[in-house]
Amino acid sequence: MTRIRSKLLSAFSLAASLAYSTNVMAADCTPSKWGAEDEIGSANLITAERVIAASKLVKQGKAHPLGIVIDPKMPAYPPRSMHLEVVQPGQQHGKSLEGAVAWPMIYNDDMAQLWFGIGPQLDGLGHMGEAGYFYNCNHTDDISDFSGLKKLGIHTVPPLVGRGVLIDMAKHFGVTSLEKGQGFSSQDIKAAADKQGVRIQEGDVVLFHTGWTDAKMNAEPDLWVSGEPGLTNEAGAFLASLNVMAVGSDTWGLGAVPPIPGDKFGYDHISLMKENGIFVLETMNTGGLAKEGVKEFLFVLGQPRVKGAVQMLVNPIALY
């Protein structure tokens, strides 16, 4: 019997918006440096100069897909799942379309029931928050509508284009893959970057190769989803302080899980997304670039712009 409720709720949502408009300066949130209305966060760092400069990183003429293949059967804890169906509407049991189109046309179509947070994904700024607030003092009561986010939806994210850098943490630690729960700090990142000749710049997309997904996702799916190596909370804050555009890794959640002693689970997302509007990229396909020793590239991400979606299946392209 939600029918009428939804009408009442709409009215209520409005009331709520008003109510919360007085909260935007609450202690629990920090307004964005890009203004009270800003929804795109670090995408504001994209400039013509940076795009042109990044385009000059295309030297070998290679294009690498940063999205791994999304197998509907890939590991995912409940409740996340994906189902795909290939169907042939109007063509059941050999029914011909020739009567309709005057030639023996056949076609396949497909439908799916899925979560947008499976496999390689872009986390929108409305995905994770703290104490009621998401990026730029947006309160959940105001924006988290059941039928689609009212603000910070994935469709608001402009093309994320810029300089991408890869820091190979596995190589740095001399392993094929870091371990579950192994955290790396700002010192580790700086040491690895220096050794590998990578300089992180403002507006960059910083990707870390830990080896975790290549080593474990298919071989030990239960282990893969039960934890991961990644950023410490301090490393998350450090990267945020560099004003990068996005941070990603070849893990499902970026930060170390379980977190290192004293750290908070998933808090890297808060330092990056909620506090600084920096986008997070997960389950990136970094193995090929690491093997080739690619350090910097033109990063181009065009996510399907589903209105009101929280996150999205993606496949950013690295050009070098």
Next chain:
Amino acid sequence: MTRIRSKLLSAFSLAASLAYSTNVMAADCTPSKWGAEDEIGSANLITAERVIAASKLVKQGKAHPLGIVIDPKMPAYPPRSMHLEVVQPGQQHGKSLEGAVAWPMIYNDDMAQLWFGIGPQLDGLGHMGEAGYFYNCNHTDDISDFSGLKKLGIHTVPPLVGRGVLIDMAKHFGVTSLEKGQGFSSQDIKAAADKQGVRIQEGDVVLFHTGWTDAKMNAEPDLWVSGEPGLTNEAGAFLASLNVMAVGSDTWGLGAVPPIPGDKFGYDHISLMKENGIFVLETMNTGGLAKEGVKEFLFVLGQPRVKGAVQMLVNPIALY
């Protein structure tokens, strides 16, 4: 009671594969010039030289999203539809995650029930065929599995990167939007290209601006889906003869609907996809480029690589 059937069907599929392996030279299909095993068609045209050359088209440092916003409520004839739900697992009625993570974490997640053929989309080579066959003599009995295409799935498509060109047919005909059912031929395309100073080259992604979606999708959704301006069958064959990588438009189906007298509905897809392995892009967001008079650009498409999917929601990026 499909349970056991599925096992039997698997066995049968194998038998079918063998059976059809003798059919690959059937009159109804032409083997690909890229070999009997080829699944990527015109993506074979991507070369380091072309990628590097295309990267030099980035002059103004601008990035334009070629995917329109996908509103779950956007027009779509049955059976295609999309539903999005923003949910908060484990956080019902204010249940706090603080006990689990030791900080007041909140998060939104999202799930959807959708068709991958809604809005801006990349048609895979397993989408449309003729008389039982898809691209490269792949018979539907062999590849069209209910749970995902066994060949020609969207996940097999590599990053489509190259030179993109825009031909503004609306400008050519001096209108805001071409009309429903208005077809344009190779002569029209050549005339418009010449007048607009565009030279189509091998390996290009050729996009046409008709004005149809900007003018009609929101204003007259029923009209928008009931037909469209587009290629004549002859124009489809002409473009295929130029060995381009992909052809797209700001319409839901590329070809004129209804087709011009003597033409076959949708047959442009056969000339391009089935006969030549050339990809088709639909409901592209060409308006902004047309307004700016952008003629050529670096085209970068990274589609979510869902294993076995027929087509995919996309948002290619035009860099210029």
Next chain:
Amino acid sequence: MTRIRSKLLSAFSLAASLAYSTNVMAADCTPSKWGAEDEIGSANLITAERVIAASKLVKQGKAHPLGIVIDPKMPAYPPRSMHLEVVQPGQQHGKSLEGAVAWPMIYNDDMAQLWFGIGPQLDGLGHMGEAGYFYNCNHTDDISDFSGLKKLGIHTVPPLVGRGVLIDMAKHFGVTSLEKGQGFSSQDIKAAADKQGVRIQEGDVVLFHTGWTDAKMNAEPDLWVSGEPGLTNEAGAFLASLNVMAVGSDTWGLGAVPPIPGDKFGYDHISLMKENGIFVLETMNTGGLAKEGVKEFLFVLGQPRVKGAVQMLVNPIALY
């Protein structure tokens, strides 16, 4: 990145259960008269004597479906919706199953994406609550799991079998259909029951015919879902005091919407379900019985027992 969270949340849920076990006597909830562990509420009223007595009401040998036809396109406010697809796995484009089963078998199968609260439905005791609590002091933190209710799931409801009575409120007020927002009180119910010769007894399933759905659902779908005639809050409490097994009507929500002055929206559900464990039936197909003047009947409801579901599409049968 919910993967690991779900594990943490499980741990947390346990903690929460313990935490709340101390709350069961909170002022906000009243333990059930059937014991602290009871999940079936008024179904405890089913006795062999009552079932046998009710079976003797079958005199004309007629069976009437109390569930209306559920059209996937029937009115429903967002977010509720339903989609049905009839598919033919393994039979695409005329692919024959004969090779698999040695005879020309064909079959249709069907899938759906739906809400269990569409059309004729049984509300389970975990559907509506107040201030954190559902029936029998079950706190939402303890039972409302995303993947299925941990207690009070629809699968726990035994066959609801007993004496059904129909009170024709439309006839009582001399109209084809009561109006939107028209409430009827215990006095109205008693007057109508007396005039129509109906005596409500303990354990009965009491159905009201208002004429609303027959008159408005198809003719004025927007009006139909925007409100309805029904019980006043006082009438809900009155029916609860009679220890009936279930109360239903030919409306989508049982109570008057908008509520009469001074009443609370939907509070009838609290008096019946939360406070007394009495089941609620919605969008019942009462028209045929009202027309025939059927006053009492054998009521038999077997709902699909989906584990953890909140409510369920149903079609109770009235035998008389």
Next chain:
Amino acid sequence: MTRIRSKLLSAFSLAASLAYSTNVMAADCTPSKWGAEDEIGSANLITAERVIAASKLVKQGKAHPLGIVIDPKMPAYPPRSMHLEVVQPGQQHGKSLEGAVAWPMIYNDDMAQLWFGIGPQLDGLGHMGEAGYFYNCNHTDDISDFSGLKKLGIHTVPPLVGRGVLIDMAKHFGVTSLEKGQGFSSQDIKAAADKQGVRIQEGDVVLFHTGWTDAKMNAEPDLWVSGEPGLTNEAGAFLASLNVMAVGSDTWGLGAVPPIPGDKFGYDHISLMKENGIFVLETMNTGGLAKEGVKEFLFVLGQPRVKGAVQMLVNPIALY
């Protein structure tokens, strides 16, 4: 690009209907004895006398659910599956509805993505056919619409009410459960019925207890779905010859799988459904009745009447 196609296909469907109207006397199908327009088959056998007589079988006042609990995680071969989500629209992160309804209302709602052929189910007459035809010479081209069957939909089935009889084949063979692939013939059925004092009459719902589901579904799910004991093809034809209303069992598919030597897989469905309009019930919960030695009962089935559905999740009630 199915948009316009769907319009063309509608036109085509009409053409097809006309085309096939000339086929109804084809050798491949037998018109129903209940007339060319009949869609309900053996439900025509329901008479007032039979319903009244069956109601007198309620002697102990007991009600038994013939539908097993449907666990979304229960075994099912691809592509069949089920997902359930319990959600709280408009109540994210503790958002209160009090502003909307003036009292601290909370509610759970649920949505699902499922196949109607999971667990206890009623097969409609449009589920299985032979050589293009379903019951009463309905050709698949005419009735199998992607969005819902145009004829023989589950919503057309009236309340199936009558005398139910249980024949305990496990007891007959002196086992807890029959074996996978073990078929039983008309002789076995007659012998068991005689020994157990059961006389099958016209219009009966005949249920067989094999012990298969109780013994194997949870203990050995892979074995359970890989086969089953059940009717031989000859037994299916025998039961059809008795003019019963429905035949069911505690197995997922009624007939023996794999079939006995010389039998056709699933052909029992053709003898019962296609040739005689007799309904099939699967995965029935017969264990409790078998244990009590219940031989006959009042059978009452009210399936959710989803328009155009092929089959349906059900929970028939046995009253005795």
